[in-house]
Structures are given as C-alpha cells and as structure tokens.
Amino acid sequence: MNLNIDSVKKRTFDAIVVGSGISGGWAAKELCEKGLKTLVLERGRKLDHISGYKTALMAPWDLENRNMHTSSDKEDYHIQSKCYAFNDGTRHLFVSDKDNPYEQKKPFDWIRGYHVGGKSLMWARQTYRWSDFDFESNAKDGYGADWPIRYADIAPWYSYVERFAGINGNKDGLPQIPDGEFLPAIELTVLEKHLQKVIRDNFKGMNLVQGRSANATAAVNGRGPCQFRNLCHRGCPFSAAFASQAATLPAAAVTGNMTLQTDSIVHSVIYDENKKRATGVRVIDASTKEMTEYYAKVIFVNASTVNTTTILLNSESNRFPDGLGNDSGVLGHYLMDHCYRGRAGASYDGFEDHYHKGRRPTGFYIPRFRNILGDKNDNFLRGYAIGGSAERGAAWEGGAWQPGFGADFKNAMSRPGGWGAGFHMQGECLPRYENKLAINKSKTDQYGMPTVEFDAQWSDNETAMLKDGKEVLTAILEKAGFKNIEFYDSNEAPGKGIHEMGTARMGKDPKTSMLNRNNQLHAVPNVFVTDGACMASTGTQNPSLTYMALTARAADFAFKALNKGEI
C-alpha cells in the first residue's frame, strides 16, 4: 500500500505538457519558470540539442545519396518524402509512413517528426504576426466561429515570445503583418530589390518585404548568431535557428522543475466526474506498450493539431462519450491548411556581374493584399500571401539541358547560374465543418492507439485564388522584365502545407467551439490546447509565432487561475 502511494506520488506533478514541439516547448518553459513542477511527455525519441544533430556538419559528399531521394523512400516515406525539407540530411527526423499508417478518405499529407522538439526542428521558421484582418475574418464573412480574441489581446504576447525566440525582420509598417521585436533584417538580393521597386511603383496595395524568420541574426539569450549555412532543418549547431531543444526546453530545464520523458505516447486524458476536472493522462510506453497514469492539476495538450485532437477524441468518459470537452460536436471538424498550390518560376537576364555570399535561411514575402485596405475581389473571400526568393544558383544545376561537354563546358558549369525567382502562394483556407478528421477505434496502430481518418479537401474559394494569383504574378513578372514565366498548380493535397489547423477550435460559444479565449476547454477548465488544433481560421501567415504567443498567454492565465483556486 505504501509502495503504491509512493508510486502515485512519483507520478504526480503540478502540470503536464503533452508534446515537446513549438507549443509544448513554450508551455514547458512558461509553466516551469512560474515554479510549477512540470512533466513534459514526448511520444518520440530523445534528441539532444547539437549532439543529436548527426548530419548538421556533413558536407555534400558525406551524405549517403548526395541528397537524392532513394527508391526505398517511396515505400518507407511515401508521404513524408513529399515535404520540401525531407532529404538525405533530414530523413531521420521524419516518421516512417510504413510504421505510422493513417487513413485518407480524401488525400491528406500528414507530415510528422516524432522526437524531442517535433517539427520545431524541421520547420521553415517563417514568423509573422496576425492582425485584426485575420481575427475578424470569421465574424465578417460568417465562415467559421468568431475568434474570441483580437489583436490587442495577443499583441503583448507576440512581443514577449519574439524577444525570446529571436525573430529577424524589418519594421515594414504594414497593418496586415504588424511589426514586432526584430533582430537585424537579412538584406534582399539585387533582383529582389528590383522586384520590390516594381511592385511598389506599379501594384497598389502590394508590398514585397524580407521574409521574417526565427533565425537569430544577432545573439539572443545565448543563442546564435546565424552563420548563414541554411542547413537549419538538420538542427542548428549554432543554436541560431529556433527549435524547442535549442531554446525553450533548456530554459525549462534550468529551473529544475521540468521532467522530460520521451517514448511516452499519451493515450487519453483522465476525467474525474466528481471533481469535473481532468486529473491526469494515460501514457503508453513506446517500447513496452505498458500503460501508466500520470497526474497533475493542469494539463496542456500540445501534441500538434492532429494528435492533440486524436487524444481528446480518445478521452471518453460517461460525461464525455464523444471525446473530452466535446459538448459541441465540433471536435475533429474544421480541419484547415494553407493552400500552397499556386507556384511560379521565372528567369531574369541582367545583373550578370552581381552575386551574393552566404545562404539565407529566409527569402521575401508579399503579405496579403486582397480584400483588405480598400481592395475588393468578388471571386473569392479573404486572400493569400506570396513567398519566394530571387537568387542565382550554380550553372551546373540546370546544366544537363545545356549543349556541350568537355573543358569549356566544365568551365561554364563551374560558374554562377542565371538569376531566377520562385514564388509560392499561401492561400487562406476557409473553415468548413465537412473538412474533418476522425479516429478509427477498430483499426489500431502498433501502440494500440486508434488510427486517424482524414476527410478534407480544398473548396472552390481556395481554388479561385489560384486564377487571381496567376494573373497577379504574371503581371508583376512581365512588368519587372522576367523571362520564362511559368505558373502552375501543384495540385497538392491539404496537409502538405504542414500548417494543419483547427479541429478543436477556440470560440465565444461553447455550443460551437471547444476552447474559450484562454485556450481552456469550455467544459474542462484545467485542460488547455494551444497548438494548431485551437485555431478558428488560418489567416494567410505562417502560424507558429501565433502558437507561441497563445501558449505563453494561456500558461500565464493557467498559473493565475491555479493560484486563485479557479482550476
């Protein structure tokens, strides 16, 4: 009996954080710094900062396949290998699709990394604030539930997380991407400056700015500065690229309050009907498959959008037969992703005697210009941003199509290539009830967890933006004197944007949403969700900075509520 009491005591914490990715890392840092004994549960393996980055310093010739995908990638990583960041140097950071199956009623590319830090290691680090154009969009056109917060609620938290994370950028003064606390910007190339000027002079309402990114261009909190290798996806040995294990987890660890436990797959949240609170989580040991319970007063579920909602759906009780806190029935619904289908490429003759040195971890960004600030487009609601870069590659990269061989050919192939630009549209995705995920309890994975079933597709609204994007980009590139202008629809499935959002959305009304303005489950006030699952719309900006800010804000609220005895 005493042994059992001791065991329960060892498994009891002030707080539990499920997941160690971008939002989980932030929850861990904030809760630990406030003095809460916090258990951080990571379903994947241990992956230490720097010493765990086994490919970080490899030269091209050290890579097993010199960065080519292999035939076996098509079997073992048939979904993951579609990700732009999947290559010879990062393969080990993506899950095996063979070992981690899911169902696709309609195609959905679910990109995952199961290790400490999650996708915070492989993300593209683009970081933009949202504005009230985004927080008000649902209320204005009626798609989705109105956000329970506005920019003013989150603005100080953006500043708070930016100062710690280290975000580079310019103060551009654009209301759709409010300025933040920036580290030195990364200068645009000569061709990008030319493009910037052509857009400013000829395309009203459009602006090309430096792509803001979570790379410390100056030392911040002992991290960085960036060495401009642009090998961030392999893990940054200079700690300049933001990742959980480079930034938030060390801050949590230094308090002495964090217990980080890997190989721990959360099965469900335990709900106590008498207390009307969650009391802990059930955890499957990834190696032994044994289930153990852990207890805490407050629980942050930050397992990433799809797994967070899977855990909630799998948390059944008499009170919540359809998933924890799911009185509204919206849990699993309103699944969204940014629509990156619109792509363009073009070449440019000129600036032959100009080049650049170093490799930037970012590019340029054209923030949303449609249906805001006086623009009105009748063909679709909301809008899209455009990201891209305009650089010079190496001649040999396209050299196979150049005629010739021999000494002169070799000499020509050793030179810089021509200037070129690549663009991708980043379209807002409307929140729609019919786009959803569900869990299939009759088909479980190797750990006994139900498999996920996706049923989502792009709507006419996202597709309508492609036509506009083609016209806009073609006009810009023609005006700017580009050649070989090519626009295409990548026709990629939702999920591949890796901005999966929604399925446990925030909202004002418990009848139509899962979470309140503090990211608390309406019906279970000591459970918080601050990852992509909480999002009520997608905006056009990359979402991770907003996850960071929402998490820090919710952790602050949770701590105060705990002290007041409210949760």
Added chain:
Amino acid sequence: MDRRKAFQRISLLLGGMALAPELMAKALADSSASVAAAPPDRLLLLNEMAETIIPETDTPGAKAANVGEFIIHAVETCLPADRRRAFYDGLDRAEAACVSKFGQSFAVCNDNQKTSFFSELEKQPAAEAGMPSFFTALKMLVLHGYFTSEIGATQALNYDPVPGGWVADMVINDQTKAWTPMF
C-alpha cells in the same frame, strides 16, 4: 528555393523524386525485381564517359572524383526499376554503337574518338517521349556526382561551409566560381 526547384526538376526527369502516381505504382511493383550486379567494366566505362563530359583541366576531372561510382550508386539506389533499366539500356546501346563505329569500347577510345562519338550521341532524341535522352540523363548524373564530390565541390566550385554572414550583393567577374550548393 530556386535551388530546390531546380533539383526537384532534375529528380523528376530522372524519375528519382516526384513521380506521377501511376509511375509510382509501377515503380513500387517493380522494385522487388532482381537487378543484375553491375558488370565490372561498367565502372570503368562510366568513369571514362564522365571524364569526357567533365575532363581534368586546372582542376581534377570526373574520373579523379570517381563519378562512375556515384552514378552506379544513384542508379541502383535512387532510380525506380523502370528508369534504372532505361539508363542501363541506354548505356549498353551507346557502348554497342561505339564498338560498331570504332571497333572498340568507349573506355579505350582516344580523345578524338570519344569527342566525335559524344557529338553524335548528343543529337539523338530520347527513346521515350517526356523523358530525357540517355545522354541528358548521363549528364545530369555526371554533373551532380562531380559537383557534389569533395574534389568538384571544393576545387571546381567555391566551397563555403560556414559563411558566417550574408552579403546580399557582391560584384563578380567571369572567372568567379559558383558557391557550392549545400542543399
């Protein structure tokens, strides 16, 4: 991002990366087919062909970088079975044509013969519509193999593994080497 796009395009045409779904299904079905081990003279032949495309100049050539070995690895490991067969078929046909023209393997031809033969081969269209010709596929593999080898990456190109900073604009001349792409 341009680099990524260029690389993906190469891979697409080689069949190594973004395969169309129907091709992927075919590749998966074929992937268990047994592959004959590379004949011992294939490495020699590919290194000679690679050297003809990227010869030794003031920097070492493709043979010194053992590009032939990379090509065999890439073809065996990275190409789906149908593209692998297409490449080896193209190689065998080229070698047979060389033997019929000069009475000997390409590997032992003199420089003039090699140049003359490749000038002819370069004009030949692809065997399959929408796919690169054998010569184009060979060039892709030679260029990738050479410029990602230690010799090519550090001697023929300007290798800068830790730039330490970003210079957005620098003036260059026609002798400036390209930076080694690091992916």
